[in-house]
Amino acid sequence: MATEILMPALSPTMEEGTLAKWLVKEGDTVNSGDIMAEIETDKATMEFEAVDEGIVGKILIAEGTEGVKVNTPIAVLLEEGESADDIESAKSEPASAPVAADKEQSSETAPAAAMEHPEPQVDTSPDWPEGTTLKQQTVREALRDGMAEEMRRDEDVFVMGEEVAEYQGAYKITQGMLDEFGAKRVIDTPITEHGFAGIGVGAAFGGLKPIVEFMTFNFAMQAIDHIINSAAKTLYMSGGQMGAPMVFRGPNGAAARVGAQHSQDYAAWYMQVPGLKVAMPYSASDYKGLMKTAIRDPNPVIFLENEILYGRSFDVPDLDDYTVPFGKARTWREGDDVTIVSFGIGMSYALEAAEKLAEEGINAEVIDLRTIRPMDTGAIIKSVMKTNRLVTVEEGWPQGSVGNYISSVVMQEAFDYLDAPVINCTGKDVPMPYAANLEKHALVTTAEVIEAVKKVTYR
Amino acid sequence: MLNYLARSNARTGEMSMATKKSTKKPNVSADELKAYYRDMLLIRRFEEKAGQLYGMGLIGGFCHLYIGQEAVVVGLEAAAEDGDKRITSYRDHGHMLACGMDPNGVMAELTGREGGYSKGKGGSMHMFSKEKHFYGGHGIVAAQVPLGAGLAFADKYKENGRVTFTYFGDGAANQGQVYETFNMAALWKLPCIFVIENNQYAMGTSQQRSTSSAEIWERGKAFGIPGEAVDGMDVLAVKAAGETAVAHCRAGKGPYILEIKTYRYRGHSMSDPAKYRTREEVQKMRDERDPIEAVRNMLLQGKHASEEDLKGIDKEIKKIVNDSADFAKDSPEPALDELWTDIYATEIPQEA
Known part of the structure; x- marks a missing residue:
């Protein structure tokens, strides 16, 4: 059947263009890939190639014509054995309009609700049952215990970063972990944040549950493309087929006397990103309980620690499996x-x-x-x-x-x-x-x- | 001195496609050859159709076609086993078809419809298949390189004998994260095949104008990663090189680099004005080095297939591609509720 060749859209924004030049004439045989015409778009002059093979039966738009709307028939292509008489029956492939979705958007943010102020439902349950034995622990110890408990619980959890293994952690957070879990699961990386963050995300895609330590979050700026574009967005971009169950952790914000490049607080940056969860605990019990929750979470979690808090002691419940839920103040x-x-x-x-x-x-x-x-x-x-x-x-x-x-x-x-x-x-x-x-x-x-x-x- | 001369010739001379001639012709059956012909033709016809749908306004945004490069993925998939993984950039339609993903689902993603692999939320550059171990579909140049090494890291951790094909272009080869990854992949002996699809142009900038090395794979030597250049217009040469690389990785010897010299007939994306190369250069490639024509001639000259057989294949492919276009047009747009789904998972989806 004769087919109409339509004015193509040759850029994401093109609505019309100039048919600058025909490179074929009526009666020519074309093969797929042959250049048929030059078309001027809003951006450049482009070559337009044939998709199907056939004979140019009729040229409908003369060269030099300006303002040709996208999808206007510009020529008719005949199949072998057809003649120009068949042109009448030429039917373009209809560019069917997208079928309208039948479901309305959920009205989560309906403006009518803005001025009503119902009292919110708030979970005020205590973090641990009354009578639980408490022990004093530093944030540093609690954090390590949280990670170590999860690594005992799940073989797929591992920790990687600069100086996490033999050096025992630049801030001693991973102290003793190499001895307990071995070099397979406590991995010293070269100083290469962009690269190891990407490898960590890939390992999460591949079924592991990485804990990626940044010596400080200042250095994670080198890796932020993988945190946001690769880790946070993949679940959405894949229509829910795969995600990055992992934790990015390390000290964040000012330490003391380390100057402008080592003293930034990234809370507001990461808080903005859909797909990420962001924890920024204060007390030792929260460091432990939130870290365990972060490791078990199937989504990428940014865990913002603080160097000055590492050495502070707090009450920590003496429980076998103490976790703190996300989203509970x-x-x-x-x-x-x-x-x-x-x-x-x-x-x-x-x-x-x-x-x-x-x-x-x-x-x-x-x-x-x-x-x-x-x-x-x-x-x-x-x-x-x-x-x-x-x-x-x-x-x-x-x-x-x-x-x-x-x-x-x-x-x-x-x-x-x-x-x-x-x-x-x-x-x-x-x-x-x-x-x-x-x-x-x-x-x-x-x-x-x-x-x-x-x-x-x-x- | 000899080295220097060879290098300077390669940099200043005509683009030389004759890289390393495979010394032994791989043993391949007529059926395998026909399968490669079919798979390459499917990619080409699919991409032509995608270009057409783009022209009709049914596909929006960016759309990067794989026409000319078909032998790369088809040759390497012939060297892969079940369970091996693959990851690539935004020029990803060919990789998806070659690893067996459904053309309907790919085309419907291009048109942004519910029936697409990502329910219309990913688009041309972002598709994934858990079932086929296809890990995207990444839009940031070279981001897939450490991600691919990470997939290989997971396989090594799990000791499951799998390898990962990590595809990237000659343009991506100038990103720093590639070399961060080479370093760690070599240190940790990751079972990762780095496939440099060298189509000669990083968007519109030729290799000579952007890349200090004439042979990109040789950069691996600095990290102790072996590799080779491969004629990417010869599907059998690609397959043979792929087998070498896979055997190396599976034997636990660490990563391997294949720099596959190929050529993209179409523009970088749909809105490429093609002013950085001559029409003659493209035409010469199409006429003299086309990977599909080469296999077609091999099949006919060796009497492994008749014209009729090949017409049958052409017809079958045409139907698959037309059906995928119909599916992609008929599939509804995603429901508006989909805007709010797949932002957070309640369980790890790749384990579900």
Whole structure:
């Protein structure tokens, strides 16, 4: 059957073009791949090749014609044995319009709901049963125990990174793990973050559960393409066929006196990415319980630690298998006057400020988010409904901070409950300086948190 | 000095496709030869159809066709065993068809429909098949190289004897992560075949203008990785080289590099103005080195197949491709609910 040749779209944005030149004439035989015409698009002059073989029966659009719409018939191709008389019966392959999907989008964010403020359902169950024996442990020990327990439980879990094995960990997090699990499962990598992060993601695709340690998250910027493009997006891009069950972990944020390139807080960066989960714990029990949950999670988890917290001791429940669920905040201190929300090392400022404020008769409720994606916004809103005031605390930069996001959620979901604007206490909008006095000022301080609370409580 | 001369000739002279002639002709049956003919023809006709659907506006965005390079994947798949893995870049339609993925599912992904391999959410550059051990379909140049080594890492960890074919182009060969990966793959003896599909042009920049080495595979020597250059327009030469590489990896000797010299007839993507090479250069390749014509001639001259037999194959392929186009047009667009699915898994999907 004679077929119509249609004006092709030769770029993603082309809607019409100029038929600059015909390179065949009526009666010519063409084979697939032969160049038939030159077409000027919005970007360039392109050659247009024949797809089917046949004889050029008729040229419908003369060369030099401008503004030829995509899908306009430009010529008719005849099969062997056909004549130009068959052209009448030529029917182009209909470019059938996409069939409309019948299901409507789920109305998760229907605007009508914006002004209603129902009290959120919040899980306030305790992290461990009453009467559980507690032991004092450093964050460092708790983190190692969490990883080691999961490696005993599951042969497919392994840890890789710079200096994790023979050196026993640049910050001694993996101390003793090489001895227990051997070089097959505790793997020293060369200093090559982009490469080993990619190998880690590939190993996860291949059925393992890697823990990829970055000596610090500053160096993960070299690997961020694999974290986001390869790990976070593959489940979606594959229509759910495969994903990256793995943990990227390491210290994040400022340590002490290490300057601008080694002192960045990436919480807000990773929090933005669908497909990732992001934990940023404060206490030792959360480091352990969240690490175990992270390793078992079938999705890529960013586990943001803090070097200054590694040596701090906290109560850790003495349980065989202690886990903490993602998306469940912990209220460290109850109060009626103001809500202070933080996570990671920001909690030290929040708690210190709350203690000093209590001496002045201001009772702050202090909430530790523990994971910032998923984020327990319900716990924040429930608290704000009680206190009507909110201050957020983090070490990261102010523009596009975690606190900014919390503020927008609270404004949309608890606007009527706010008696003062939300204040975000953050690190200063500067690269981290080296000088001791400047560094101290670049970070968020307890004094700033106290000042913010006084502002929102009008004291 | 000799080395230097050879190198400078290769860099300044005409593109030389005659790389390493295989010394012994591989023993191949008429049926195998016919299967390679069929598989290569399927890729070519499929890609021509994809180009046509793109022209009709049914395929959007980027669309990178594999026409001219068919012998690479068909030759290497002939050297693979069940359970071996493969991963590649965004020029991935040929790899998917060659490893046995369903043309309907591939074409429907190109048109962004529910029946596509990724339910329409991946597109031309992002498709996967757990069943066929095809791990994508990656749009960031060279990202698939460490990912492929990671797949090989998993196989070595599990001691299952599998190998991974990690495909990338001559353009990707200038990315730093390739050499980070070579280093670790060699250190850890990963069963990974690095397949450099050298089609001579990194988008529109020729190898001479972008790459300091005339022979890219020789870069592996710096890491102690053996390799060879292969004539990528000869499916039997590719198969033979693939068998060498697979045997090396399966024997636990670590990675192997195949630099397969091939040629892409079409543009880098659909919107390539093709100003960086002459029409004559492309035509010469098509006329003199076409991998499908070569097998066709072999079949006819050796009397392994008649014109009628080959017409039968052509007809069969035409039907498969037309059916895939019909399927891809008729399959509905994904339901809007799909926007919100597959962001987080509740169980590890590749184990489910």
